[in-house]
Amino acid sequence: MSGAWRWLRHNAVNIWAAGAIAYLLIPIALIAVFSFNDPSGKFNYTWEGFSIDAWTNVFGVEELTDAFLTSLRLAALSTLAATILGTMIALALVRHQFHGRRVANFLIVIPMATPEVVIGASLLSMFLIYGISLGFFSLFLAHVMFSISFVVIVVRSRLIGFDRRLEEAARDLGATPLTTFRTVTLPLLMPGLIGAALLAFALSIDDFVISNFTSGTTVTFPLYIFGAAQRGIPVEVYSIATLLFAVTVAAMVFVTWQQRRAEKMAEVRPDDTDESGAGALASGRDAVSSAGSPA
Amino acid sequence: MSLRGVTKRFGEFTAVDSIDLDIREGEFFTLLGPSGCGKTTTLRMIAGFEEPNAGEILVGGEDVAGLPAHKRPTNTVFQSYALFPHLTVRDNVAYGLKRKRVDKAEIDERVKAELERVGLANEANRKPNQLSGGQQQRVALARAVVNLPKVLLLDEPLGALDLKLRKGLQLELKRIQQEIGITFVYVTHDQEEALTMSDRIAVMNRGVVEQVDNPVEIYERPTTTFVAGFIGVSNLMPGVVRSLSGEKAEVELEAGVTISADANGLGTGERCHAVVRPEKLYVAPKGMPAPELAADAQSVDGVVTSSVFLGTATQLVVELRGGARMTVLYLNTDEAKRQELPGGGADVTLSWTPEHIHLVRESGTERATADHEALARERADAA
Known part of the structure; x- marks a missing residue:
């Protein structure tokens, strides 16, 4: 029994884990690395030399920049709409008793389970039937549609863990229902809303399949890359992708920090209610992470 | 403040069955009872979180x-205090x-003064x-x-x-209540807390x-078996009123003796319980x-079933004929006398002066309260 074998056995789990993480991250690292490549031809597939050309003039390729800006605009608008509508749906589902509530709770997850190709094809025929011309507006409708379910699920789980007595306390102190919502409900839901909005944004900005059906002549960032792949992808795509990745990581760190802070603040409740509160928060986080995985 | 048929x-x-209450201005008034007796629901109706199905709630007429x-x-x-977790103590x-x-x-001035009153002036910028x-309790x-407020409502705040x-x-x-002179309506299930703090107590069941x-009065002269049992140790001797003469009733106790006590509105032939507090x-x-x-x-005669030394007092339980168990507290003031107290199994005679016996009407059985409580919680949650 050699020492090396024992060392290997002892660290097998760590080695395995390191391998798995490498498998996940190498493709992303490669994008960052190739953003510094200096390809001689149209294709940025083989490493030929170091260059910062793609970084000194990131937004130099006009078509690419246009597509990227379209994507940002689309993501911002659809996120705003989906977050507002999704929050309202979640409030209705959690706070109000109405006929068909259980069915609605179930129906809300169906868009998440439906294959994107099917949604895309169906949206396309719907837009054609109703004479909605394909372009930015049809893309907006489609993106709001597929983001809402995720927003509802994230916000709903926060609402379930919400201590209604805080709202009673506000009412008791003279706040109207609207003021109660503005000064107590909304600030306390905010970490959940931010998480939901970032999720919707991420879903929108990298959507290809549904956008491909509903875009008409409008070109988004993913559509541009797909189109360019046949002709040769400019190195700037790698730079923008790297930027996007960095921003996403920063946003994720921010959301996690927000959730931690909310969790700590919620510890104010005395022992008898503490468990249910913490449990609901934890399940809220689970919903964020599980809903986040397809993105 | 008054409740009329609420x-x-x-x-x-x-949950609350047509109750009438008159609460005086500046009074420390306690609603006392086991969980599920309707005391919190009553408080929530006064606060406006529940709408009564019937009755009036009058505040200042x-x-x-x-x-x-x-x-x-x-x-x-x-x-639960329900402090806003996202705001500082001051906010x-x-x-x-x-x-x-x-x-x-x-606002700044009043908040500062109030935080000083409860001793939290230095914590104003902290989060709950x-x-x-x-400290959270004081902020609440x-x-x-x-x-x-005209009336401050406190739902088991401690x-x-x-x-x-x-x-x-x-x-x-209690000090703060006397200092500011606001009417307090205090809900608790802790009888000792109620006795310590209240000007008046409403016992609910x-x-x-x-x-x-x-x-x-609640302690010395309870009017129902429930009140007698809920406040302090329950020392109830069941019996039947045999005859009335003026204010006095002759009651035949199941324990085998007939005693005379204030009738308290009881009629001939009515079942009742005689109460004597353990220390008497x-x-x-x-x-x-x-x-x-x-x-x-x-x-009345009985048999000692247990004798326990409690430090300041010795507690004996004496079983009477008919099964009633009476608790006796002997204050340990004299060690020689304490040692002479009868032990377990001894035949004894319990006695008391007539002014310390008190007749109470029979009220609902205590056992039913547990079911009632579970049901009440269920309903409150569903609502």
């Missing part, structure tokens, strides 16, 4: 029953004044989760009191604290008020009269 039903279950919570002249200290306390659009300088349980109190802290805060609450009186009972070997008592003392 009733609250959850489905077919009646005005019926507030139809008003939403934010328009009522009451403020609440919640059992929590200022919340009510801001809603009333009080001048900013005045950085405070201890006792300050947040309500700063608005100078329930989540440990015993030692609770004792200290009981006295502090199964949605009805069993008795309203000051702590001494004397125990002596069978047939020997207790030397401390006068000639008109009443007595």
Whole structure:
């Protein structure tokens, strides 16, 4: 029994884990690395030399920049709409008793389970039937549609863990229902809303399949890359992708920090209610992470 | 403040059954009872979180029953405190004044004064989760009191604290109440807390008020078996009224003796219970009269089933004929006499002076209360 074998056995789990993480991250690292490549031809597939050309003039390729800006605009608008509508749906589902509530709770997850190709094809025929011309507006409708379910699920789980007595306390102190919502409900839901909005944004900005059906002549960032792949992808795509990745990581760190802070603040409740509160928060986080995985 | 025929039903279950209460201005008034007796529901109706199905809630002569919570002249200290976790202590306390659009300088001043009153002037910039349980409780109190409500409602405000802290805060609450002179309506299931703090107590059971009186009367002269049993140790001797002569009733006890006591409105043939508090009972070997008592003392025979040394007192349980168990407290003032106390199995005579016996009407069985409680919680949650 050699020492090396024992060392290997002892660290097998760590080695395995390191391998798995490498498998996940190498493709992303490669994008960052190739953003510094200096390809001689149209294709940025083989490493030929170091260059910062793609970084000194990131937004130099006009078509690419246009597509990227379209994507940002689309993501911002659809996120705003989906977050507002999704929050309202979640409030209705959690706070109000109405006929068909259980069915609605179930129906809300169906868009998440439906294959994107099917949604895309169906949206396309719907837009054609109703004479909605394909372009930015049809893309907006489609993106709001597929983001809402995720927003509802994230916000709903926060609402379930919400201590209604805080709202009673506000009412008791003279706040109207609207003021109660503005000064107590909304600030306390905010970490959940931010998480939901970032999720919707991420879903929108990298959507290809549904956008491909509903875009008409409008070109988004993913559509541009797909189109360019046949002709040769400019190195700037790698730079923008790297930027996007960095921003996403920063946003994720921010959301996690927000959730931690909310969790700590919620510890104010005395022992008898503490468990249910913490449990609901934890399940809220689970919903964020599980809903986040397809993105 | 008055409640007139206030009733609250959850489905077919009646949580509060047509109660009438008159609460005086500046009074420390306690609603006392086991969980599920309707005391919290009553408080929530006064606050405006529940709508009564019938009856009037008058605050300062005005019926507030139809008003939403934010328009009522009451403020609440919640059992869970319900402090706003995203606001500092100062902003929590200022919340009510801001809603009333009080001048900013005045808000600052009043909040500061209130935080000083509860001893939290140095914690004004902290968030609630950085405070201890006792401090959170004080913030909850300050947040309500700063608005100078006509009536302050307190829903088991000390329930989540440990015993030692609770004792200290009981006295502090009482001090603050006397200092500001606001009417307090206090809900608790802790009879000792109620006796310590209250000017008057309403004992509630199964949605009805069993008795309203000051702590001494409630303790010394309970009017129903429920009140007698819920406050202090239950020493009930069942019996039947055999005859009436003027104010006095002759009651034949199941334990085998007939005694005379104030009738308290009982009629001939009515079943009742005779109550004697443990510290007012004397125990002596069978047939020997207790030397401390006068000639008109009443007595009954029984058997000692247990004797426990408690430090300041010795507690004996004596079983009477018919099965009634009587608790006797002997204050350990004289060690020689304590050692002479009869032990387990001894035949003894219990005696008391006639002024310490008290007849009470039979009220609902205590056993039913547990089911009632579970049902009440279920309904309240569903609503």
